[in-house]
Amino acid sequence: MWDYTEKVKEHFFNPRNAGPLDQANAVGDVGSIQCGDALRLMLDVDPETEIIRDARFQTFGCGSAIASSSALTEIVKGKTLDEALKVSNQDIAAFLDGLPPEKMHCSVMGREALQAAIANYRGEAWKDDHEEGELICKCYAIDSALIERVVRENGLTTLEQVTHFTKAGGACASCHEKIEDVLISIVAARCEAGAIEAAPAAAAPAPIDTVAAEKPRMTNLQRMRKIEEIIESVRPMLQNDHGDIEIVDIVGKNIYVNLKGACMGCALEAATLGAIQQKLFEELGEYVRLLPASQLEMAR
Amino acid sequence: MKPIYLDNNATTPCDPAVVEAMLPFFTEQFGNASSIHSFGNQVGVAIKKARAQIQALLGAEHDSEIIFTSGGTESDNTAILSALKAQPDRNQIITTVVEHPAVLAFCDRLEKEGYVVHKLRVDGRGRLDMDAYRELLTDRVAIVSVMWANNETGTIFQVEEMAEYAHARGIQFHTDAVQAVGKLPIDLKRTKIDMLSLSGHKLHAPKGIGVLYLRRGTRFRALLHGGQQERSRRPGTENAPGIIALGKAAELAMQHMETENTDVRFLRDKLEKGILARVPRAFPNGDLHCRLPNTSNIAFEFVEGEGILLLLNKLGIAASSGSACTSGSLEPSHVMRAMGIPYTAAHGSIRFSLSRYNTLDEIERVIEAVPPIIAQLRKISPYWNESGPVEDPDKLFQPAYA
Numbered sequence: 001m002w003d004y005t006e007k008v009k010e011h012f013f014n015p016r017n018a019g020p021l022d023q024a025n026a027v028g029d030v031g032s033i034q035c036g037d038a039l040r041l042m043l044d045v046d047p048e049t050e051i052i053r054d055a056r057f058q059t060f061g062c063g064s065a066i067a068s069s070s071a072l073t074e075i076v077k078g079k080t081l082d083e084a085l086k087v088s089n090q091d092i093a094a095f096l097d098g099l100p101p102e103k104m105h106c107s108v109m110g111r112e113a114l115q116a117a118i119a120n121y122r123g124e125a126w127k128d129d130h131e132e133g134e135l136i137c138k139c140y141a142i143d144s145a146l147i148e149r150v151v152r153e154n155g156l157t158t159l160e161q162v163t164h165f166t167k168a169g170g171a172c173a174s175c176h177e178k179i180e181d182v183l184i185s186i187v188a189a190r191c192e193a194g195a196i197e198a199a200p201a202a203a204a205p206a207p208i209d210t211v212a213a214e215k216p217r218m219t220n221l222q223r224m225r226k227i228e229e230i231i232e233s234v235r236p237m238l239q240n241d242h243g244d245i246e247i248v249d250i251v252g253k254n255i256y257v258n259l260k261g262a263c264m265g266c267a268l269e270a271a272t273l274g275a276i277q278q279k280l281f282e283e284l285g286e287y288v289r290l291l292p293a294s295q296l297e298m299a300r
Numbered sequence: 301m302k303p304i305y306l307d308n309n310a311t312t313p314c315d316p317a318v319v320e321a322m323l324p325f326f327t328e329q330f331g332n333a334s335s336i337h338s339f340g341n342q343v344g345v346a347i348k349k350a351r352a353q354i355q356a357l358l359g360a361e362h363d364s365e366i367i368f369t370s371g372g373t374e375s376d377n378t379a380i381l382s383a384l385k386a387q388p389d390r391n392q393i394i395t396t397v398v399e400h401p402a403v404l405a406f407c408d409r410l411e412k413e414g415y416v417v418h419k420l421r422v423d424g425r426g427r428l429d430m431d432a433y434r435e436l437l438t439d440r441v442a443i444v445s446v447m448w449a450n451n452e453t454g455t456i457f458q459v460e461e462m463a464e465y466a467h468a469r470g471i472q473f474h475t476d477a478v479q480a481v482g483k484l485p486i487d488l489k490r491t492k493i494d495m496l497s498l499s500g501h502k503l504h505a506p507k508g509i510g511v512l513y514l515r516r517g518t519r520f521r522a523l524l525h526g527g528q529q530e531r532s533r534r535p536g537t538e539n540a541p542g543i544i545a546l547g548k549a550a551e552l553a554m555q556h557m558e559t560e561n562t563d564v565r566f567l568r569d570k571l572e573k574g575i576l577a578r579v580p581r582a583f584p585n586g587d588l589h590c591r592l593p594n595t596s597n598i599a600f601e602f603v604e605g606e607g608i609l610l611l612l613n614k615l616g617i618a619a620s621s622g623s624a625c626t627s628g629s630l631e632p633s634h635v636m637r638a639m640g641i642p643y644t645a646a647h648g649s650i651r652f653s654l655s656r657y658n659t660l661d662e663i664e665r666v667i668e669a670v671p672p673i674i675a676q677l678r679k680i681s682p683y684w685n686e687s688g689p690v691e692d693p694d695k696l697f698q699p700a701y702a
Contacts (some may be wrong), residue, residue, distance in 0.1 A: 001607075009610075012607070012610060013610075013611075013614065015680060018679075018680040019680060029682070033602075033643050033647070033683060034643045036604060036643075036647045037604075037631065038683070040681055040682040057680075058680055058681060058682035059680060059681070059682070060602065060603070060604060060681045060682055060683055061604050061607070062604055062605075062606035062607060063606055063607055063610045065604075066680065068608060127638065157456055178338070236411075236414035236416070239416070240411070240416050240417075269351075
């Protein structure tokens with residue numbers, strides 16, 4: 001069981017402002033039943049002063065989701081909409097004397113619901129982050145824009161932290177590399193802007209070009225053996241899908257291969273080559289191209 | 301009021317007789333069983349007795365087929381790795397999508413190392429397709445590892461029949477019987493099962509002690525290397541108190557086997573029927589005709605499991621949501637997802653697992669406690685209104701990219 005603070009438990013066992021708000025003139029819906037968390041925030045806003053007179057919620061979710069919703073309604077009551085817009089997910093967590101790291105996404109959901117409700121009041125189509133960036137985590141429908149925002153606002157540096165704050169990457173794990181890419185780009189941007197020293201950015205994986213620059217050059221024989229070794233390492237995965245791969249030739253930056261079995265002519269052939277090329281790129285520390293052997297003849 | 305413990309598939313309390321049996325081996329009979337002097341000898345004799353007690357519970361033909369380990373995870377890992385190492389000409393594993401992480405996570409690791417892992421799927425009741433299983437049995441397969449009974453739903457697999465098929469193709473067969481031992485009658489000498497894992501703390505012995513049953517003649521490679529203990533198959537100074545405790549627990553399990561299938565089953569059924577009769581939009585998960593007598597997994601639609609557990613805990617009732625081992629995960633249980641249980645129910649699936657220590661009074665208290673908890677959570681759920689679930693819950697909060 002999670003190590004919840006007394007205040008989280010208090011707001012879970014005795015949630016404030018739970019249930020529908022009939023006179024609500026601002027409603028924000030976020031989350032989904034697939035994700036395991038969903039929150040409907042309802043506000044009664046004074047049209048003249050834009051002060052939130054009342055706030056209520058309905059939440060499907062864990063103990064901390066319900067406690068965060070309860071805390072959110074307590075925080076925003078009496079605030080103007082502009083003041084409420086400044087409420088961050090850290091404010092919600094702080095109100096509860098903290099949340100377990102794995103449950104910080106509940107506070108993020110609260111903040112999103114507040115933004116959605118205020119947008120709803122103002123007649124704006126709430127432009128949630130899902131419309132702005134590439135979809136990263138398909139399991140929880142979380143995109144790059146949301147991850148970037150939460151990473152920046154909370155100073156996150158690791159994949160685990162991103163998962164704890166957003167849930168992204170918490171399920172099938174297939175998006176972990178993409179999340180790390182987002183982290184790398186943000187850390188790199190912050191380095192460039194002088195916000196942080198380059199060295200601490202090592203919390204995220206080092207960019208590829210840095211790796212390449214630091215690696216001593218290999219002899220031709222070493223390089224060929226390394227390429228063979230990398231190709232050998234991916235073969236079991238392809239064989240698992242009843243396919244295979246063999247190296248035909250290596251010409252400079254071009255590595256020519258034959259895909260065999262089920263991989264040959266597969267609709268995902270290009271994707272397979274792309275993924276293996278990426279692996280070669282990362283492990284060799286140099287840019288190479290992985291091409292079907294049919295192109296070797298053309299090259300000659 | 302006395303707390304009610306309904307999480308026995310996670311772990312069980314030690315039987316007082318088990319504790320009594322093991323205590324002298326901490327203070328009075330503390331010798332190392334490998335020593336030649338009398339201190340060691342008396343411990344060796346006690347271990348021999350424990351081995352015989354476990355042999356009897358499992359129906360093993362020889363006491364030398366019992367190897368003491370640290371628990372289920374070590375036994376599972378050892379069995380699978382042994383089969384692969386002992387048969388280098390075979391590089392495939394067959395298992396199921398609903399195994400315990402002790403098997404699944406290990407197979408995932410082996411897959412990364414180049415082994416081929418086939419994971420059998422299950423249907424909506426958690427049952428395996430035997431035709432699909434038979435099709436996978438080739439001479440490339442080193443081992444089949446299938447749990448005897450599922451820890452979350454209690455669904456029992458036909459491992460004896462599966463072992464017959466595997467043997468006919470020269471494939472080793474292992475079963476993770478951690479949940480089944482002590483609850484189901486087992487007679488290994490009448491089966492073709494080559495290896496079986498059990499864990500002490502699931503049958504009223506302490507944590508940190510387990511067994512790998514290894515049929516005589518099965519090609520084997522040890523996981524650990526060191527001394528001569530357990531005929532070098534599991535070196536390391538014997539955990540004598542744990543072994544003696546497990547022996548006693550095995551003896552008691554045999555005595556109480558009938559209770560599991562009469563009294564415990566009666567209480568389980570009463571609990572399940574009582575809850576289902578009082579809570580709308582709830583249903584039991586798993587194979588109801590072929591499951592452990594102590595396990596009931598109930599899906600409560602439109603509520604989330606952790607909230608239920610917190611409210612139950614406040615009333616002194618302990619149950620579980622999904623597997624205890626995966627409670628740190630954000631995903632609904634892999635077993636529920638594998639069975640295709642919809643998200644509307646998978647997030648709210650609760651496992652009640654009983655033992656011979658539960659009473660009718662406790663079960664009646666739980667039956668009374670659960671309905672108001674579900675109603676309380678549904679009252680604040682956006683997917684529920686006064687007359688039941690909202691019209692189309694999936695659409696209400698559809699994420700942009702779902």
